[in-house]
Amino acid sequence: MGLSLDLREQNLKTIEEIKSAIEAAVPGAGVEIAANPSPSGQVSLRVEPSHALAVAKFLRDDADLKLDYLSNVTGVDWPESLEAVYHLYSVEKKHGPVVLRMHTVNRSDQVELPSLTPIWRSAEFQEREIFDLYGIVFTGHPDLRRLLMWDGFKDHPMRRDYVDPDDFEYEPTAHDEVLKRAKSHKDRDQGSGNREQMAGTA
């Protein structure tokens, strides 16, 4: 009780069947099953980014799957790479979720992933949010701009190594701890924030 039915009870194919269906439809898709030891049992499919668009199109249009509704897109920051996770449901067949994941090559210079907005429009704002907060560049997105932070902002706040810039510690008369902290990284490259405003403080 309280838990949703697993895939089998919903008359949806098992994850292995979905995997082989994808491999039959998109040769060389490189689909792997990512285990999930949690009791939720939501196992996911890891897809090669180069084939992701074709796989997504297959999942949306296949007569048995009909995953026409992309519910949720999540960015995750792992130690070696960034990841985008897509939760798919079917409005027509009322089943799901099928979870798709894609990894970037690393966290620094190769952070491109293909955008799935052409397949599911609901990714439009969510991919913009991930671009904004994690720095994953979604190639093929029609309007890839920052969503929540302002346009001049340079860093990606949801990354685990993100450090707040000093202007968030701004006090009109900085003293004690705040003054010490501001002085200690006065020369650090301020990824974002308003440096002119900071110049007069410490």
Next chain:
Amino acid sequence: MILAETKAKELEGWNRQAVIEPKGDGELLEVAMGPHHPSTHGVFRMDVALDGERVIRLKPVFGYLHRNHEKIAEGISYLGSMPYTDRLDYICPITNNWAYALAVEKLTGQEVPERAEYLRVILGELTRYQNHASSIGFLIQEMGASGTPLMYAFREREKILDLFEELTGARMMVNYMRFGGCRVDASPGWLDRTRKVVAGLAAFVDEFERLLAGNEILMARTQGVGVLRPDLAVNAGVTGPMLRASGVNYDIRKVDGYGIYNRFKFRVPLGDHGDVYDRFMIRLLEMRESIGILEQALKEIPVGPVMSPTAKLRGFRPKPGEAYGRIEAPKGELGFYLISDGGPNPYRYRVRPPSLINLTVLEDMCLGHDIADVVLIFGSVDIVLGEVDR
């Protein structure tokens, strides 16, 4: 004029409703509606390009209320985020609590006792009722009926908030649910008072409907305005009353049957046209269905514990893994996606905000309409900025 210069052909092929071009006989004007426009329900901005009074481009601008809720949640314990979820959609704190509790319960495989499930349904449906009432009130307010319908709705909401206050100690920031149950039990007196309030709810819906549904001005302003095609609605991830107003039968209470919803008899109202009037009407009809669910739940509620004896409150560390839990919140699908690395804090905590994703199609609905209709179309989406920006 940057916005007005985006060409229609650049925007084609992205699952959009038809993009329109200016007629070219008038002056183009670009207006920033908001962030302090009274109709934006908070701090939200729409950059609108106008050809005369007709909207030819519209871009929503977010982030004025951004506080990085997800980052904060990664730094505190699982339970520590529970009161913070109240602040997402602050009109419906109970359903936010519920979605989060459901996701964590999926992550850990925690069971919930019967009585707690019933209490969740009762509070969740009261929340849906008061959300829809006030959302209709706000919509009519934006149409120019200053005050009266909104105050009628708020009078009703007040009764429900009084019940919340008595049970949880707070009118809005309730912090009521726990992983594996609810924080406090409801007294028999509270249940009696709730029954009394619920008995009066149907009369209010009748009154509200009589007052509004046949009103000529309301019909003239809303019928045929802001039409959303069902295929676009599904593709753009629109959920909740907005999706059903477009005629798509998708209610997560029916589809997932989470909690104990599959025990109750209720219908899923569907719209025909997907315009502002349908969205208004769907909310009225859903209020009626909520009353039906409330009556059944209040009749059947068993006695027993409200907290599972196996629930772990101290030293709560889910095993590594992940879970996505979702519910039918009054505004649409509210989901929480959690990744645990075995530690006391979530490794990743993601909120799937219905308010933000329902705005994806705002431009599509507004194109070609007058600027005065933008306010109505936007009002009919029913958003709360605390959830849009998180």
